[in-house]
Amino acid sequence: MRRAFIAILKRDLALAARAGGGGELALVFFLTLVVLVPFALGPDLNLLSRIGPAILWLGALLSVLIGLDRLFQSDEEDGSLELMRASSLPLEGAVLAKGLAHWLTTGLPLALVSPLLGLLVALPGEAVLPLFATLLVGTPALSFIGAAGAALAASLRRGGLIVPVLVAPLTIPVLIFGVSAANAALGGTVPFRTPFLILVALSLAAIVVGTLAAAAALRQPE
Amino acid sequence: MTQTPFQDSRLRVENLACRRGGRLIFDGVSLSLGNGEALALTGRNGAGKSSLIAMLCGRLRPDGGSIRIEGADEAELPELSHLVGHRDGLKTALTARENLAFAQDLLGSPAASPEAALEAVGLAHVATLPVGYLSAGQRRRVALARLLVSRRPYWLLDEPMAALDTASQAMLTGLMRAHLLMGGAILAATHGPLGLDEARELRIGP
Numbered sequence: 001m002r003r004a005f006i007a008i009l010k011r012d013l014a015l016a017a018r019a020g021g022g023g024e025l026a027l028v029f030f031l032t033l034v035v036l037v038p039f040a041l042g043p044d045l046n047l048l049s050r051i052g053p054a055i056l057w058l059g060a061l062l063s064v065l066i067g068l069d070r071l072f073q074s075d076e077e078d079g080s081l082e083l084m085r086a087s088s089l090p091l092e093g094a095v096l097a098k099g100l101a102h103w104l105t106t107g108l109p110l111a112l113v114s115p116l117l118g119l120l121v122a123l124p125g126e127a128v129l130p131l132f133a134t135l136l137v138g139t140p141a142l143s144f145i146g147a148a149g150a151a152l153a154a155s156l157r158r159g160g161l162i163v164p165v166l167v168a169p170l171t172i173p174v175l176i177f178g179v180s181a182a183n184a185a186l187g188g189t190v191p192f193r194t195p196f197l198i199l200v201a202l203s204l205a206a207i208v209v210g211t212l213a214a215a216a217a218l219r220q221p222e
Numbered sequence: 223m224t225q226t227p228f229q230d231s232r233l234r235v236e237n238l239a240c241r242r243g244g245r246l247i248f249d250g251v252s253l254s255l256g257n258g259e260a261l262a263l264t265g266r267n268g269a270g271k272s273s274l275i276a277m278l279c280g281r282l283r284p285d286g287g288s289i290r291i292e293g294a295d296e297a298e299l300p301e302l303s304h305l306v307g308h309r310d311g312l313k314t315a316l317t318a319r320e321n322l323a324f325a326q327d328l329l330g331s332p333a334a335s336p337e338a339a340l341e342a343v344g345l346a347h348v349a350t351l352p353v354g355y356l357s358a359g360q361r362r363r364v365a366l367a368r369l370l371v372s373r374r375p376y377w378l379l380d381e382p383m384a385a386l387d388t389a390s391q392a393m394l395t396g397l398m399r400a401h402l403l404m405g406g407a408i409l410a411a412t413h414g415p416l417g418l419d420e421a422r423e424l425r426i427g428p
Binding site for chain 1: 281282283300304307310313316320323324328
């Protein structure tokens, strides 16, 4: 069972590294989005630094969402999903491995580049680390909420935008607490700890619920 | 590789019915498959051969009837069987060897090594090539090599001879014969001959 779990994780990481999976595309999309915003808002640095955390969080959210539809669809198309169904590893394990690989190749890189992109939106120095921390603990929630949506759309040949549309409303709590924790570091009445801990809780819950929901959706026979 | 014969078990399918899009494809299909037996599933295009196999691996819900395994310690058919269907289950960006190593880790009960399995299907020379560069017939052979890397008693094959040249068809017949001698069981949907004298035939549909 452990071997099967590691095999799926390793395979997805190898595929992401080799075939140029959604990970790099998400990163470029994130960069594009964050670069565009200052042009739209104009040269008001105070405004930019005030809404900086919100821009970065929104950018990260959208970047994770755009690549999600391929998470299970490609495995469904080439028959790899049949193999996973025939494994003694429960589908929950397979989903967990795939979700983890998705986070390692998408969410983690987004969090890692966020301090750099923070410069583009004039993020004050004291907010850089808190923002990085919120993205680090918040993006797993996006991957696993997304996995549930991607599993529902796995057998749709041209799912396209349906997964982001399905998943986006479910990510609202993550966005709210992610941004409010990052904003707390900029000053304000809310301490950083409270929204941050709620964000951690949301991520942990999403990993469990998202995994179970995605496995249930994939297991459902036609 | 040293191999012991498979444990005694029997697949029993009774009065299976299949309905697709409101239309009855087949009903009253019964079959029984045990150690060392081969069954060729024949029928016209659209008779429901692939649907029957999809039901056996739990992908499609039967619209009537039952599928069960006797013996084999309560294990379910999907965990006891190999499926090689129309979709090869290969990742084009990975090499043939990596694909087989993945299948072996995933399916468990390792038998032949990926290298030995590729040798057996005559593809040792492309082991390190990404599967995307292989022809349809070669991909099918890599998928068939999966039957050898992990040891499972039931082989469910959906038109296994499709895309194979004559030499490869003979190779597959040899593999199937060896599997039957070990006490394995084979159910193959096919239009052409499998080359197995002992295979029974089940014709479904009109």
